[in-house]
Amino acid sequence: MTAHIAILDDEPEIRRMLARALAEAGFRTSCYARATEFEAALRRAAPDVCLVDLGLPDRDGLAVVHRLALESGAAIIIISGRAQVQDRVTGLELGADDYIIKPFEPAEVVARVRARLRRGRADPARAATRARFAGWTAAFDRYVLTDAAGREVPFSHAEGEVLRLFLEAPNRLISRAQMQEALGGAAGESFDRAMDVRISRLRTKLGEDPRNPRLIKTIYGAGYIFLAEVAWD
Incomplete structure (x- = not known):
């Protein structure tokens, strides 16, 4: 189409x-x-x-x-x-x-x-549109997170790109350079600050404690690790 x-x-x-x-x-x-x-x-x-x-x-x-x-x-x-x-x-x-x-x-x-x-665009590795992790379901066709109680929290396209990057590489370190390469945009202050804001918003939507997040962990000077088992539908 x-x-x-x-x-x-x-x-x-x-x-x-x-x-x-x-x-x-x-x-x-x-x-x-x-x-x-x-x-x-x-x-x-x-x-x-x-x-x-x-x-x-x-x-x-x-x-x-x-x-x-x-x-x-x-x-x-x-x-x-x-x-x-x-x-x-x-x-x-x-x-x-x-x-x-x-x-x-x-x-x-x-x-x-x-x-x-x-x-x-979905390729064979990205054909799935729904991921389940830590009591949450992420629906990328609707841009909605659903918790175990059925409460829905919308997320933006930009936040979804970051979330999908984490969910496709759980329990692995993702550096800022890898994020920039995967998500595009010029490296620098504006990209770094935009990523900080998107990750902060994702943490809030996932009910994370900002002082001690359990899912999206910051590895200072290295990048981030998404700590969860992920199943794709």
């Missing part, structure tokens, strides 16, 4: 440029100038990737990104003229998967979209 890319940007020329480049690359696109129409469309059908500008006329773009991360399984790529490190860090902390600074080459956006889709 052809991947669907949603474009939210209030500049008509950028929407046209992105839509043209993505269509030429074989993707299906839909374009929106305002957050209200974009969010209304998402209630009807979820895209595979959302390209979101932060400078919107009717809504704070970061608020849109945060809501998308909580409620949608789509990958989120921010496209913005805000080039400060703090802006990139904030966007990633709120759940974005990638951040592209304007001006950009359309080919770069196409490449980033393809990279996100490759990471999200």
